[in-house]
Amino acid sequence: MTAAFRWIIARHLARERLRTLLTLAGVALGVGVFVSVRLASTSALASFTDTVDAVAGRANLELSGGSEGIDERAFPLARGTAGVIAAAPIVQIDALARPGGPASRRASDDPDAMRARVSYPDQVLVLGVDVFSEAAFERFRLWGDADSATAGAGPAALEFLNDPRAAAITRALATRHGLAPGDSLTVLSSGLPVVLIVRRVIESQALQQAYGGNVVIVDLAAAQQHFNRLGRLDRIDLVVDPARRDAVAAELTRRLPAGVTVETPRGRSRQVENMVRAFQLNLTALSFIALFVASFLILNTVSMSVTRRRREIGIVRALGMTRADVAALFVSEGVFFGVIGGAIGLVLGTLLARTTLGAVSQTLNDLYLVYHAQTLRPDVASYVIAYVLGVLVSLAAALVPALEAAATPPASTVRQGAFTPPSHRGFGRWTLLGAMLLGAAALVAVWTVSTHRPWGGFVSAALVLAAGSALAPGFTLAIESAVAPLARRLGGIEAALATGFLRASVARTSVVVAALMVSVGMWVALSIMVGSFRRTVDTWIQQSVRGDLYVEPAGHRLNLSSTVLSASLVDSLRRTPAIAAVDTYRGSRITYGGRPAFVAGIDFEVQRRFGRLSFTRGDPRELLARARSRDEVIASESFAHHHRVAPGDSIALAGADGRVRRLRVAGVFYDYSSDAGIVMMDRGLYARMWSDRTESLALYLAPGADADAVRARLVLLAGPDLLLSITPNRALRTRVLEVFDQTFRITYALQAIAILVAVLGVFGTLTALVLQRRREIGILRATGALRSQVMKMVLVESGLLGLIGALLGAIAGVLLALVLVHVINTQYFGWTIRMAIDPWVFVSAVFAMAAAAMLAGIGPARLAAGRLAAEAVRAE
């Protein structure tokens, strides 16, 4: 078989160099996009997992209490539990950082909160550790220690931390900023810059990777002081007898307050993985589209190869090649594309992955507050999966034409003058199959929604694409019949010939139509979905973001828990005449039903009077008043979806004191801030359950009040040390939409690549068709067709191909959009998106595709009109 492959397939591929290269490029792009997205999302998560592992050290169990933390009185309880070998209390803060002293405050009171990033370029993980508890965990290997490990040196190794300003930083951070012992480093997490003095450099290898290498260690008490964590711990790390871990965990759960979660460090990573799974899955599904489109390219290339070599197949069949060998030969052609194109794709994907990682981890950071990973970690599994997938897809794509080749009877091609007339047989069957697949897609969609099986949405979408592919031949013929008279009238004889050629080769061209359908369909569907989603979100912000100014300490977003705006500041603002109302916000990350979620306290009374939260049902004002007076909560749509909660149901939440309260859900409100889900309650209830701190404010100005004057007063009230970011309503809305657009930017990039692959298909197919029609074109030229007429003919044909593909794609796109909006989105994220179709989407898709296809036709048209025609005439 190897010699047969080399002789029969490889030489043909070498002869048809351009087509081979185009197909390889298509496969390489398909595999490349897939691998880059996978590498990016695994890198983003691996970075999180590595951080958890590195920071955990030898800890095999950890206690945490959401973002409100754990009361430090729980520490002796935990340490005293039977089976616990060692325990270490930890305060953990995500903060902004800059080498040297604090930045001048001008930069950070800029209306745009993101400007703080300019003066504080790094994001660091600050760990407050207890000098006396660390030895057993062996996580901080310090430079210059006699035996280089905290374990060996005992508590003495970390003694330098007794100075509340002292810090140890990782070698990676020190190198990046040229920091040496004695230099200062300023960290900012809740508006108040904290200046630390670097005393030691941490050499532990694992920590150089954790959090991008940006880890800072300070003393526990100092951390509590600097970061508003007095009396609170973020975690208690435990080393327990591994054999009795489960029993110890059970005992700890029993002894400690209800709000404290006992889990393994791995468990924490898994929670985050679960939270971002839907996002990753959707991204992966999208990244597969380019490869799917490339499969049509392979199908077409192998198909063309079979058609052009029908006679040769007949000869080798007559000479004794079995059907199975013929099939294997052409399958091997497809596999060749998978093997070589896939390998190029892996390299390409690795190059693309860095850019992709930036986009993916920015989105994970924006939506899920997962640390913004910057280091790409190529993993073998991603490469293997992408490569195997590329080869399998190529093999599958080659199967149909390979079987067609195997069915070639030796007689039909060796018989003198035998030719295969264009056959439209079987198109009816394809159309019927298409209709059945559409029906199946609808059934699966209904089933998915009624049984809450989110993955059914992908099956339904795949069925829509399969249906569109099956309908492609019939659709191509139908549209060709419909537009042919018009084309003839407008385009003359050339257009008439073009439509005739299109009709004659519909078995081939419909594969291109299918490829175009997939890429245009996805494009249209995503445009509709994203457009509808954006409009929904925009309406939502306009309704729910009613405050005039939003105030938070700089760095707040990184670290929901540690920020506090003083009560005196809030009171002063309340007394300011220009301010009609002040809504206070505080929030906490919790784990509910095994999933991360948020709980927030706001002022329901202010919300009732000034806000416009929109609920799935019920009057917002009545609902909020009732919830406030009866200690009820309101849940976001995502929360209600994930936890199957409806108005009137109760949810159980454990407060900071460990007491579990059953709270009735008064209503479900629309919220698109995060698909993790959020539960909101009145600030009074929140204060009773957790704490009475304020993280951020929404200010409603009195009519006619001057926003700038209020800003100035606010800065004055805050005092010289507190860095606030004050965002006007409009800037906040813009920022939300920016995050939204950023989230979908990668989606569009993936789609653009899929379209590029489809256009490569048009180019390749037309070139092959032109070569195949060498004889007809030669006769045309011989009988007086001008070069320009031949070119026009090919261009009309390519434009028509683009048009037909785009039309079918537009129809498939609407159906896909329905699945995306009403099945996939609701099932995975629990968001209601009001579907709105912008007709411009269709107009632009259809025109752009027809134009792109026509552009792709220029090369083949020149080929047809030039050298080739001359050769053909001579041959005749």
Place this chain on the structure above:
Amino acid sequence: MSGRPDAGAPPAHVAIRLTDVVKEYGAGPVGDRDRRKPADSAETPFVRALAGVSFDIEAGERVAIVGPSGSGKSTLLHVIAGIDVPTSGEAWVAGRALARLGDDALTRHRRDAVGMVFQSFHLLPTLAARENVALPALLAGSGERAALARADELLGEVGLGERRRAMPHTLSGGEMQRVALARALIREPRLLLADEPTGNLDSRASGRVLEMIVELSRVHGTTVVMVTHSREAAAMAERVIEIRDGAVTGDRRAPYPTPAP
């Protein structure tokens, strides 16, 4: 596939036995139940190419099949080669009843028992002369090196030793037909079938090809069946079968009566 595979087989000295072979296009072939229908069967309008042909050809015999265009000569050859499947009737070739063979067995029959030379050569354009010749051996599982060595020998025998690496488009018609002949011989078939082997050649080249075919049958005892229009070609045969409208209208021993000038 009923009964023993050799039930009703002709005696060993009979290389080919056709009994009432009918070939119609536009109708299903015999044995359709266990073979895939040729793709063209439903496309072509109904044509009866062979209308009940019967004859025996002895092993080692040199036979010419003559007749006007469209008389069914090539179809007859294709049926014997196992390229076409008869609609009815029985064809025993090289000890096998072709109608009882599945597609793979029929393919092996073509590969192992039959060497075929076509009028328009049917060389693969991407393969050099020696590779074209080696191809059937390779398909039968020979190693590449051995197959190419044997191909070189055969090309030497047909006088193309120097041209063995030439690509088909650089060869003359006579050279191409000699390459095709060498290809037909590489599996040392018991039966050589030639469809108008001199149809596209000038008189010098056709003389050379015909000499080789006669030589082959004399030396190796290969049975030769040759479809031809050419008097010269028919003159080389020991027996001439005449076909008209799909039926045998004449079957005589050579010399073929050459009309007076």
